[in-house]
Amino acid sequence: MVAADSLLEGRPVTSQRHVLNDLVTVLAGGATLALFAMTLPQVVENLRKIAGRDAVLDRPEDLMLYEYDAGIRKSTPGAVVFPQTTEQVSQIMRLASSAQMPVVPRGAGTGLSGGAISKEGGIVIAFSRMNRILEVDVANQRAIVQPGVVNLQLSEHVSHLGLYFAPDPSSQKACTIGGNVAENSGGPHTLMYGVTVNHVTGVEVVLPSGEIVHFGGKAAESYGYDMTGFFVGSEGTVGIATAITVKLLRKPEKVATLLGIFESVDDAGQTVSAITAAGITPAALEMLDGWTLRTIEAYCHAGYPLDAGAVLLIELDGLREAVEEQAEAVREVCLQQKAREVRRAKTEEERALLWKGRKTAFGALGRVTPSYYTQDGVVPRSKIAATLQFIGDVSKKYDLIIGNIFHAGDGNMHPLILFDIRFADQLERALAASKDILEYCIAVGGSITGEHGVGMEKRDLMPVLFTEQDLDVMTSLRNAFNRDNVLNPEKLFPTPRMCREISGPARNPVLAQEGL
Amino acid sequence: MSTTTAPTSFASEFRAICGVDHVVEAPKENILGVAPSIAVRPGSPDEIVAILRFANEHGLSVVPAGGFTQQQTGKVPPQVDVLLYTSRLTDVEHYDSGDLTIGVGAGWTIAQLSARVAADNLFFAGDAALSARSTVGGLLATGLYGPHRHGYGGPRDYCIGVRFVSGDARKAKGGGRVVKNVAGYDMMKVLIGSQGTLGIITSASFKLFPALRQTLTFVAEFANAEEAFAFRDRVLHSPLDPICLELVSPEAGTLLEAGGAWSILLRAAGSDAVLARYRAELGTAVSREIEGQPENNLWRAVSDFSHLVQEGHPRSLLISMTLPLADLQPLLDGLAWVAHSNDLTLAAVGRVGVGHLLIAMWPAPDAEVTMVNFVNAASGLRNRLPRDASMAVLHCPPEARHHVTAWGPMPTDLESMRKVKMTLDPRDVLNRGRFLF
Numbered sequence: 001m002v003a004a005d006s007l008l009e010g011r012p013v014t015s016q017r018h019v020l021n022d023l024v025t026v027l028a029g030g031a032t033l034a035l036f037a038m039t040l041p042q043v044v045e046n047l048r049k050i051a052g053r054d055a056v057l058d059r060p061e062d063l064m065l066y067e068y069d070a071g072i073r074k075s076t077p078g079a080v081v082f083p084q085t086t087e088q089v090s091q092i093m094r095l096a097s098s099a100q101m102p103v104v105p106r107g108a109g110t111g112l113s114g115g116a117i118s119k120e121g122g123i124v125i126a127f128s129r130m131n132r133i134l135e136v137d138v139a140n141q142r143a144i145v146q147p148g149v150v151n152l153q154l155s156e157h158v159s160h161l162g163l164y165f166a167p168d169p170s171s172q173k174a175c176t177i178g179g180n181v182a183e184n185s186g187g188p189h190t191l192m193y194g195v196t197v198n199h200v201t202g203v204e205v206v207l208p209s210g211e212i213v214h215f216g217g218k219a220a221e222s223y224g225y226d227m228t229g230f231f232v233g234s235e236g237t238v239g240i241a242t243a244i245t246v247k248l249l250r251k252p253e254k255v256a257t258l259l260g261i262f263e264s265v266d267d268a269g270q271t272v273s274a275i276t277a278a279g280i281t282p283a284a285l286e287m288l289d290g291w292t293l294r295t296i297e298a299y300c301h302a303g304y305p306l307d308a309g310a311v312l313l314i315e316l317d318g319l320r321e322a323v324e325e326q327a328e329a330v331r332e333v334c335l336q337q338k339a340r341e342v343r344r345a346k347t348e349e350e351r352a353l354l355w356k357g358r359k360t361a362f363g364a365l366g367r368v369t370p371s372y373y374t375q376d377g378v379v380p381r382s383k384i385a386a387t388l389q390f391i392g393d394v395s396k397k398y399d400l401i402i403g404n405i406f407h408a409g410d411g412n413m414h415p416l417i418l419f420d421i422r423f424a425d426q427l428e429r430a431l432a433a434s435k436d437i438l439e440y441c442i443a444v445g446g447s448i449t450g451e452h453g454v455g456m457e458k459r460d461l462m463p464v465l466f467t468e469q470d471l472d473v474m475t476s477l478r479n480a481f482n483r484d485n486v487l488n489p490e491k492l493f494p495t496p497r498m499c500r501e502i503s504g505p506a507r508n509p510v511l512a513q514e515g516l
Numbered sequence: 517m518s519t520t521t522a523p524t525s526f527a528s529e530f531r532a533i534c535g536v537d538h539v540v541e542a543p544k545e546n547i548l549g550v551a552p553s554i555a556v557r558p559g560s561p562d563e564i565v566a567i568l569r570f571a572n573e574h575g576l577s578v579v580p581a582g583g584f585t586q587q588q589t590g591k592v593p594p595q596v597d598v599l600l601y602t603s604r605l606t607d608v609e610h611y612d613s614g615d616l617t618i619g620v621g622a623g624w625t626i627a628q629l630s631a632r633v634a635a636d637n638l639f640f641a642g643d644a645a646l647s648a649r650s651t652v653g654g655l656l657a658t659g660l661y662g663p664h665r666h667g668y669g670g671p672r673d674y675c676i677g678v679r680f681v682s683g684d685a686r687k688a689k690g691g692g693r694v695v696k697n698v699a700g701y702d703m704m705k706v707l708i709g710s711q712g713t714l715g716i717i718t719s720a721s722f723k724l725f726p727a728l729r730q731t732l733t734f735v736a737e738f739a740n741a742e743e744a745f746a747f748r749d750r751v752l753h754s755p756l757d758p759i760c761l762e763l764v765s766p767e768a769g770t771l772l773e774a775g776g777a778w779s780i781l782l783r784a785a786g787s788d789a790v791l792a793r794y795r796a797e798l799g800t801a802v803s804r805e806i807e808g809q810p811e812n813n814l815w816r817a818v819s820d821f822s823h824l825v826q827e828g829h830p831r832s833l834l835i836s837m838t839l840p841l842a843d844l845q846p847l848l849d850g851l852a853w854v855a856h857s858n859d860l861t862l863a864a865v866g867r868v869g870v871g872h873l874l875i876a877m878w879p880a881p882d883a884e885v886t887m888v889n890f891v892n893a894a895s896g897l898r899n900r901l902p903r904d905a906s907m908a909v910l911h912c913p914p915e916a917r918h919h920v921t922a923w924g925p926m927p928t929d930l931e932s933m934r935k936v937k938m939t940l941d942p943r944d945v946l947n948r949g950r951f952l953f
Contacts, residue, residue, distance in 0.1 A: 139842035141752075184698045197702065198673055202904070202927065213929035217904030218840040220871050221659070221670065221709070224906060224926035224952065225933045229672060229705025233698050253755035277614055279637065279726030318757050321789045378694045380615040410696040411615075445610070450696040458699075465699055466689070473688040473940070474701045480935040492700070 038099040040078045040121065047081045047123070050091045055082040055129070066124050069111045070171070070362075072373055072421070073456050077104075077118035082129045086204060086212060086242040089125065093240070094210035096123055097486050104488050105240045107148065107176030110169075112374050113455025115183055115235050119489055125240065127178050133157055134243060142201065142218045144245050147178020154246070163248040166193040169451070170359045181241050184233030186451030188284040188358065189315075191409035193249070195451060197232040202245035205231060205238075208487045218245055230477075235453050236488040238481045252317035255283075256327040257345040257354055260312040260334040261305050265289050265404070268310035269385030271337040272408045275314075276381050278333050280326050284315040285409030286358055289388070292403035292416070293357070299364035302357025303350070308340070312408065313358055361405050361416075369401075371421040373430045374414055376452040377441030381411045387440065391415050394436050398429040412450035413441065439464060454492045462494050526574065530556050530598075533566045543599060547579055547950075548592045548917060552599035559604045561679065561687050561718040568685035568716070568945060571598060577948040580712040582654030583625060585646045585823070588911045589658070590711065590950035591922045600716065602653045609719050610693055613638060617693055619677065619721035622653030637727040641668035643819045653717045659709025660836075662819035663783070666869045667759030668725060671708050677721035678704045683714060683941020693721045706936065713951045714940040731759070731785045733811045734794065735804040737777040741765070744778045745845040747801055748868050751782065752841075754797055758782045758869075762818055765848075767863035768876070771824050772817045780868070783815065821865045821874055822910055829878035831913045833860075833890050835897060837924070839905035841871050847900060851875060854896035859883035874910075890916040898924050923952055 038046075040058070047056045057063060057080040067076040078101075083089045096103045102122035109116050118124050131148035138161055145154060151172040155164040168187035169175055175185070181203065186195040193199075202216035216228035231238055262268040268287055275285065288296070288311050293304040304311060312334070316326045331342045345351035365372050379387045388404060391413070395402040406414040417433055419426040438448045438461055448454070448461050462471060475493050479485075530539045534556050543555035558564045571578050576597035581587065602622040609619030613636040620629060626647040630640045643662030644650050656678065661670040668674065677691035680703070690703020707715055738744045744763055751761060760783035769775045784794045795802070806814055817824065825834050839847065848864060855862035861880045866873035877893050879885035890913055898921065901907060907924030934953055937944075 137840075137842075140840040142840070184702075186696060186698075190696065194669075194673060195696065195698065197705070198669070207932075213932055215928045215932065217927035219838045219904050219906065219927070221672065221838050222904075222906040222927050223709070223836075223838065223908045223923060224928045224930075225710055225714075225936055226659075226672065226705045226708060227928050227932055227936070229702055229708075230936075233702055250753070250755075273614055276616060279729075281726065319755055319786075319790060319793060321793050322757075322786055325787055325789070378696050380612055380617065380694055382612065382614040407696070411694055412696050445692070446694050447692050447697040447699045449699045450694075451698055454699055462700065465692075469686050470688045470690075470700070473682055473686050474690075474703070476939050477701060477706070477936065480939040481932070 038101070043095065043099055043101055043123070044079050046095050047079060047092065050095065051081050051083050051088050055084070056080070066106065066109070066118070066126070069109045069114060069116050071112045071114050071455070071457055072371065073114040073117055075117050075120050077124045078121040080124040080126050082126050084129045086206065089206045089240055089242050090210045090212050092123070092125060093206050093208055093487075097208055097210065097484065100484060100486060102486060102489050105147070105178065105182065105236050107179030108150070108171070108174045110171035110175040111179060111183060111455065112376065112452040113183070113449070114457050115453050115455040115491060116179065117456060127176060130242065136161070136248070137218065138163070140218050141248050142245055143248055144243055145177050146243060147176060147181070147241050149177050151175050151177055151180060158248055162251050164251055165246055166199055166249050167196045170362070177244055177246065178241055181232050181244055182234070182236045183453035184451070186407070186412070188286055188407060190451070191285055191407065192281055192283040197229055199247045200228060200232050200244060201247060203228055203231055203241045204243035205240065206242055207239045208482045208484070212242070216245065233453070235455065235492045237478050237492055239487070254320040254323040255315060255317045255351065256323050257351040258314045258327060258330060259343045259354060260314060260339045261308045261341045261343070262310045262312070262339055264309040265388045266385050267338045268312050269388055269408070271312060271334055271339065272384050273382050274333050274337050275330060276409070278329060280329055280333070282314050282326070282330065282409060283317040284313070285407070286313040287311070287404065287406055287408035288313070288358070289404040291401065292361065292405045295368055295403065296357045296361050296364045299367060300357055300360050302353050304357055313354055358405070365403070365416060365418070369418040369420070371419050373417040373419065373434055374452075375417070375434050375437055376449045377413050377438045377446060378450040379411045379413065379441050379444050379446040381409070383444045383446070384408060384411060387413060387444065390440050391437055394433050398433040400426070400429055400433055402433065407450070410450065411446065435461065456491055459492055459494045526570065526576070527554055529570055530554065530567065533563050533570075534558050538604070545584060545599060547587055547596050547599075548590075549914060550593050550596050552579065552596040554597070555599040555601060557601045557604050561681055564600070564681045564716055564718060565685050565687050567598070567600065568681055568683065571945045572685060572943050575943065576945065578945050579947055580653070580657065580716045582622065582651030582657070583646065583649035585650045586654060586658050586660065586910070589908060589922070590947070592917055593947070593949040602651060602716065602718070605653070605718055607719065609721065616724040617676065617695065617721060618724060619693055619719060620652055621719045622651060622717045624652045626650050626652070626655060633724055634727060638724040639727050640722065640724055641674050642671065645820045645823045647819070652720055656708050656717050656720055657710065657712040663760040663762045663815060663867060665867050665872065666761045667757070672705060674723040675704045675708060675720055676723055678707055678717055679719045680707055680715035680717045683946045684943065691721065695723050711947060711951050713937060713947045716946070728759070728785045730787065730791070731783055731807070731811065732791050732794070733806040733814060734782045734784065734798055734802045735775070735779055735806065736782070736798065736801040737775060737779045737803045739778070741778050741845060741848050744780050745868070747780050752869055756784070756794060756797055758784050760815065761867070761869040763864065763866045763868040764818075765862065765864040767861055768821065768865045771828055771863060772814070772821065774814060774817070781814070781818070818865060825863065825876040825878070826911055829876070832876055832878035832911065833894060833909070833913065833916070833920070834911035835875045835894070835907055836910050837873050837875065837901065837905060837907035839871050839873070839902055841869075843902040843905065844868055844871065844873065847902065848873075850900045851897060854893055854900070858889040858893045858896070859885050860889060860893055887913065887915040887919065891919045894920040901925060
């Protein structure tokens with residue numbers, strides 16, 4: 001139990017406080033205690049004054065739609081507000097800071113790590129009404145967009161100019177660029193083109209104080225601290241992006257998409273290393289294991305072979321001559337590594353179908369399992385085969401089906417752990433399996449997240465990856481901008497209590513074996 | 517506030533930390549004319565922690581140094597107590613040639629690192645000036661890059677992990693050793709280009725690339741800058757994907773021994789068929805092709821441009837700037853007038869497909885040039901910078917140092933940068949007085 005007095009310590013007594021009813025809410029179990037300097041109805045009334053009467057939701061049936069993302073955590077906000085301008089976002093932040101009301105920005109809610117989930121009773125700032133493309137600057141190869149612009153919409157908007165926006169998360173039909181910036185999202189083509197941070201040159205940011213500041217601009221880089229690079233991927237803990245300057249790339253002249261078909265995940269995993277070692281950098285290099293590709297095939301008929309142990313989906317792009325040579329080289333490497341067959345998409349329709357299978361995988365899984373938990377660990381590319389072996393062992397250990405569909409080219413694993421959330425023991429086993437896998441990724445020199453972010457769900461693993469002092473440096477930077485932790489609290493960093501629970505000798509036998 | 521301790525009293529402390537062989541009193545180097553009291557060469561991150569702890573306690577200023585190739589940048593510091601060399605940080609943290617990644621100590625030189633990975637048919641994309649002297653730590657602290665920035669990105673793109681000691685003596689890291697990683701804040705971005713004012717980088721991990729099997733450089737020469745930029749635009753709108761796309765002005769060309777016209781140097785990599793395609797696309801604009809050793813020498817010279825300027829014209833102004841692509845040519849046109857009206861000769865090279873220019877100005881032949889000409893030229897340049905541009909003075913004639921503003925306008929909020937500085941180096945130990953605040 002936390003004493004109310006200790007929470008009051010160090011909090012600024014705002015001038016508003018004497019006219020407002022202090023409200024101390026003790027939530028279920030007494031473990032969580034929230035202190036708000038304004039009542040929720042007062043906050044809602046003020047939000048309506050700022051953003052408009054039709055721009056705030058506070059009825060329970062409306063709030064339910066905002067209590068989850070595409071991960072597995074849930075928490076019901078107290079209100080959802082839909083600002084239309086940067087100035088409104090600034091006013092909302094000023095209100096929230098003076099009311100000490102937790103705030104979380106939200107794009108489309110497609111995130112997988114709980115990044116857009118509110119603290120219970122907090123304010124969600126939803127960006128669906130700030131969805132305009134403000135400028136397309138062809139000469140400078142830039143666009144300026146509001147955070148609510150959908151990722152794919154930007155590429156479609158500039159397609160007639162022969163340009164596109166490179167980061168392509170699987171959710172790109174729905175996810176927003178504001179969310180991509182917060183999580184530093186990736187996608188299949190990050191292998192060649194990098195994650196979101198490599199494509200953002202400037203941001204307009206509302207700080208927790210309500211102040212509006214600018215980092216960077218249209219130039220590729222700038223002298224001075226790289227605040228843009230620091231901001232992208234800070235998971236909404238530093239400020240809220242209200243306008244984003246992104247790079248637009250020229251569409252490649254030629255694209256070749258190949259499907260390498262293998263008898264086993266081991267052969268496919270070895271092939272990934274062999275392609276890298278052969279000096280070929282594909283635009284994308286994806287792996288699907290046999291179970292996953294059969295599940296997808298039953299759902300969308302992408303043309304995947306039903307009896308394969310694994311497939312590699314390999315894409316090459318660029319100058320026509322270079323693509324043809326590389327496609328031939330990739331085919332040879334695959335065959336040397338015991339590929340049963342290498343197919344190449346002959347038409348744009350065939351290519352689209354192969355990618356449709358990859359990108360609708362989560363939809364396909366929804367047909368065969370009530371719940372699934374997607375992980376995002378990264379391992380060095382040469383450790384892929386061993387990691388897949390380990391995931392197979394974890395699957396047996398916890399008696400759960402685990403599918404694998406992932407960005408093999410950069411070692412970014414996405415084990416999909418199937419379970420039924422209605423049974424508490426299954427959820428527990430899924431979480432334990434996930435933790436085992438991520439600890440293994442760390443043990444072989446990898447990371448707990450390649451593109452989904454830490455969010456709520458992986459913050460207790462941060463002390464395994466980082467030392468207490470590493471985290472101390474990072475949290476001190478957060479506190480420089482978000483001192484009262486009003487903006488997106490309880491994300492990214494563990495609470496001190498979690499640090500103590502995790503630190504000390506690793507308990508996992510595999511970790512011990514790996515010398516950790 | 518602490519008072520500064522006399523050098524003799526802290527020399528013994530540093531000897532106790534680093535060993536007697538690694539502490540030099542009254543070293544010969546200077547920072548923009550300011551002599552440091554002492555030079556130290558710590559052998560480990562923990563020794564750096566101890567040094568910085570002591571510096572924080574006693575209010576000392578510390579200047580981190582690698583190969584001493586970029587120490588002419590920035591404002592003249594009021595005082596330098598400790599010059600801290602990273603040259604003994606030469607561990608190999610990891611090297612996974614199959615994974616195309618390497619992690620090395622900050623004291624590795626760029627040339628050593630490039631040679632080490634070239635032995636395994638790999639390529640390290642860092643191509644800052646004077647690669648035999650410049651170090652990994654310096655490359656990251658300055659955020660500098662050379663012509664290969666066009667095809668491979670800069671340190672912000674290929675650095676995947678960093679270990680450092682913050683100004684307030686906290687040993688920490690960011691990133692890791694895998695090529696894709698978004699766990700925690702991106703401390704690489706915080707440190708790269710921070711000019712050694714936030715922390716001392718002790719080691720870093722990098723993404724590597726497959727070695728270049730065959731390259732060819734196409735030289736296209738033009739009567740004026742306008743034609744050169746028209747050619748640049750044609751390349752940028754074509755399917756071509758060169759690894760370097762560099763503008764060289766006539767005076768710069770003379771210095772690089774690359775001809776005396778406005779030219780665009782385009783470096784392509786690939787098979788005979790790929791290079792033939794370049795030849796066909798570029799057409800008659802190309803006057804020469806360079807390959808083999810002469811090609812390598814040319815690109816080495818382009819990387820070393822800032823150094824060649826200082827060698828050839830010790831009394832010169834050298835400014836590095838970043839700006840949006842469409843603003844490069846109008847700015848260059850304006851600068852020609854700025855140089856001319858101050859009796860200075862203008863030389864420019866630049867990554868014109870990225871938006872980075874190096875501008876050098878030195879006295880025109882037979883001209884009587886005073887300090888005032890340099891000061892006027894620098895402020896003329898500064899006043900012409902377009903929106904979203906930024907600049908730094910890399911080198912300035914000593915007599916003009918106190919009158920030329922070392923850092924230009926920056927598009928990023930200064931107060932936010934100050935918050936970062938106050939968090940990582942609250943006592944302003946690192947590079948005090950040299951950067952923005």
